[in-house]
Amino acid sequence: MAGIPFDLLHSQIVKYAKEMEEKRAEAKNRWKEIAESIVDSTEIDKYDQLVKQAFMHSNAETQLESMGYRVGFVLAERLSKDAAKFNTELEIVKFICKEFWSNVFGKQVDNLRTNHAGVYVVQDNNFSMLRTFSDSTQFTKDIGIYLAFPSGVIRGALACLNVQAIVTATVESLPVVKYHLQLAKKA
Amino acid sequence: MSKTTKTGSLVDAKKMSAELFTLTYGAFVTQMLKDYEDPQVVTAKLDKIGFDMGTVLADDFLAKSANVPRCQDCKQIAEVLSKLAIPNYLGVPATVSNWSSGDREFSLIIESNPLTELVEIPDHLKATLNYSQVIAGAIRGALEALHFKVYAVAVENASNTEIRIKLDSILKDSLPAGEDY
Numbered sequence: 001m002a003g004i005p006f007d008l009l010h011s012q013i014v015k016y017a018k019e020m021e022e023k024r025a026e027a028k029n030r031w032k033e034i035a036e037s038i039v040d041s042t043e044i045d046k047y048d049q050l051v052k053q054a055f056m057h058s059n060a061e062t063q064l065e066s067m068g069y070r071v072g073f074v075l076a077e078r079l080s081k082d083a084a085k086f087n088t089e090l091e092i093v094k095f096i097c098k099e100f101w102s103n104v105f106g107k108q109v110d111n112l113r114t115n116h117a118g119v120y121v122v123q124d125n126n127f128s129m130l131r132t133f134s135d136s137t138q139f140t141k142d143i144g145i146y147l148a149f150p151s152g153v154i155r156g157a158l159a160c161l162n163v164q165a166i167v168t169a170t171v172e173s174l175p176v177v178k179y180h181l182q183l184a185k186k187a
Numbered sequence: 188m189s190k191t192t193k194t195g196s197l198v199d200a201k202k203m204s205a206e207l208f209t210l211t212y213g214a215f216v217t218q219m220l221k222d223y224e225d226p227q228v229v230t231a232k233l234d235k236i237g238f239d240m241g242t243v244l245a246d247d248f249l250a251k252s253a254n255v256p257r258c259q260d261c262k263q264i265a266e267v268l269s270k271l272a273i274p275n276y277l278g279v280p281a282t283v284s285n286w287s288s289g290d291r292e293f294s295l296i297i298e299s300n301p302l303t304e305l306v307e308i309p310d311h312l313k314a315t316l317n318y319s320q321v322i323a324g325a326i327r328g329a330l331e332a333l334h335f336k337v338y339a340v341a342v343e344n345a346s347n348t349e350i351r352i353k354l355d356s357i358l359k360d361s362l363p364a365g366e367d368y
Contacts, residue, residue: 004247005276006208008240013215016236020222067214074210074305104207149211 007132013067014145017060027053061148068152069159072104076157079103089183092161093120100157105129105150120181127177137173147177154179205278209304216318226316233317237324238331245329248272261354264335265293268326268352277301277322281350292353297322300348308343317341319348326352334358 031054034047044051058066079100086092097109101124111123129150133139147169155167164184171177219229249255252271258264269281278301285294302319317323323339330337336355341348 004244005240006211008243009208009211009215012236012239013211016215016219016232063218067211067218070214070217071207071210075206078206 007129010129010146010149011132013149014060014064017063018145020063021060024053024056024058030054061145064145064148065152065155068149068154069156072153072156072158073160074156075104075153076100076160080161086161089118089163090114092158092163093122093181093183095161096154096157097122104153104157118183118185120183122179122181124177124179126175130171130175130177133174135174139174140171143171143174147171151179154181158183205301206305209301209306212302212321213306216316220312220316226312230315230317230320233320234324234327237321237326238328240321241325241328241330242332244272244276244325245332248275248329258333258335261290261293264330264354265295265352269295272326272329273297276325285351288353292351295326295350295352297348297350298346303343303348313343318343319350322348323350323352326350331358334360 027050031047031050034050038044076096080095083095083099086095093112093114097112102108105124105128107124107126107128109122110125111121113121113123127150130143130146133143133146151167151169155165158165158167158181166180166182166184168180168182169177170180216229216233219232220226223229223232248271255267255271256263258267265283269283273279273281273295277297279297279299281295281297283293284296286292300319300322302322306318308316308318317340319341321341323341327337327339334357336358338353338355340351342351343349
């Protein structure tokens, strides 16, 4: 269920997000043309749908990330309900790297480092959501968009445990993925 | 290509939670409803997405189950779908029922559909959105890859999901002119 079907679903979602981005760009261009020719302001109502699409400011990555956020938030909620209370930020990050990671991505992370100032680097030497790509540097340029969804998942999970963070991913050579978690300072 | 180096590695696909799939699918459908606003368009999109997934799944299925004989009729298709393909990819069994139009039409009943776990479909969408249409689309795609043209539609019942399948025709191999096998 979560193996091949998930990979296929994920790639369909990525494809969908790309298509939607194109559609929005197209709407923007069309609106530009129309906006210049309109003289009567009442005419604008006719293009309600187009205007809505043209002014939606989100690209494919943002859309994927926000979908991942929802998923990660709910998953973390379900997985953490029986966990012991977290006392420190590090405990939360450890929970994400162990229990959460192995439940969602099928294994634990391989390396976790921190500068003890809110920045964590998580390394997964065999990241499950990219297993459909061959191990090489061949696709590293195109792979960014496939990392948007999992990054959102991680950010959502952290948010669920009351940690606001910026999550970015880097790939040098597949299947190794490094996640940088930059946690917000507690006020 | 690199798959051989990956086998035996730490990634165990089975261990990845089925909830991940369910929630991801849910988030996706929600996003589509936001983008398109018309639930019927979303249902059609889900069918197309399922179709694309199905064609790949058919490949995977054939690669992994070498001893499944070629289906000759609808009964056999129903058997393979309910006993092998659906448990394999959806993780739950399905039962076959409601045969009609001379054994060319049947229903697959999925009792505890994992897609609808954790999901509550709002009342105003119930009539127009076929939430599990992706399964029907996948079946259509997979069978079309095996040269069976079918129509499939997913219906949400109170306690289960019903996939209604109708065999339309068996597609003929159309080889390019001048090629013999």
